[in-house]
Amino acid sequence: MTELSLAYIFKQQQLLVDEHFQLPQVEKLNSDISFYSSDQVIARDLHIEEAIPEGYQLVPIRQLISQWSRVQFEQASRAVQLLEWRRNHKFCSHCGTETEAHASQYAMICPACNYHQYPRVQPCVITIITRGKDEILLAKNAKNQSKMYGLIAGFVEVGETLEQAVERETMEEIGLNLTNIQYLASQPWPFPSNLMIAFKAEYASGDIVLQQDEISDAQFFKFDALPEIPFAGSIAHAMIQHVIHNTPMPD
Structure with a gap:
């Protein structure tokens, strides 16, 4: 059978x-x-x-x-x-030979030079920014045609700590300085191969200045007057619920 x-x-x-x-x-x-x-x-x-x-x-x-x-x-x-x-990774990045799948590991092996190619995960930070006791910063992606607002997010660059990436992405995309940056949780995100690493932070100073090619709008919204937000199941949704309703973040 x-x-x-x-x-x-x-x-x-x-x-x-x-x-x-x-x-x-x-x-x-x-x-x-x-x-x-x-x-x-x-x-x-x-x-x-x-x-x-x-x-x-x-x-x-x-x-x-x-x-x-x-x-x-x-x-x-x-x-x-x-x-x-x-x-x-069908071919070796060192010598160009066609690779073979390892029998028991997630690895593509070069039969010519024995170079091992393993899956790579791209770390991304995503940050929920609060101001006072009842406001959060939400931003609209310039490429998103829907009405949904989300959180500030971006890839970690070579040589950066996660906290430095949070500060840089926030400054680049909306021009704000942050304080009290704290880790919340993480979520595998297969679009295409990311690990979303969630932080919360508090507004410190600055005026919102948009990075026009990335962000079409960004505002501080009152907890009881939010626009359309990311769907349930996404880490962004969990972060917003955590801050507004004090719900636990996923383990």
Whole structure:
């Protein structure tokens, strides 16, 4: 009898699920990436010639955040990041030889020079800024066509501490100085392979000056008069709820 495995089958940033947002079960192929082997879970891309099975649909991963538990979403995050890494490391970055997958580790090995290429995670800081006892800073991304406002976020640069990245991103994007920077939590974020590291901070000084190519608007909003904010399940949403309603941050 053929053994079936739970499968994360992706087409770009969309995942194959049924009408109840449950994963399919498929026969394992040699090209699949296996992980959580004790639970028989695999991950692979939807092949070009494959039709979407009856009763299944491709759903954007972001949409599943509100449908799944945190553990389920983190497994999907790991799957899509591993596939992206494997897709982008088919050849050795040192000598150009075609690489081979390690039998038991997440590593692509060069048979010519033995260079090991491991998955890379890009650290990003995301910060909720308070002013007084009842205001938070929310900003609108210049590339976002919706009405949603979010938090200040950006990549950590080489040689920076996380706190320095918080200060720099805030100054660059909205021109404000901060004080009392404190770590809150973190969340894997597979768009494409990020680790979101959450901080809270207090407004210290300065006037809002927008980095026009990044931010189209930024304002301090009263707790009881917020615009549209990020969806539940995102770390930004959890941060806002934590500050306004004193709810705990995810572990």
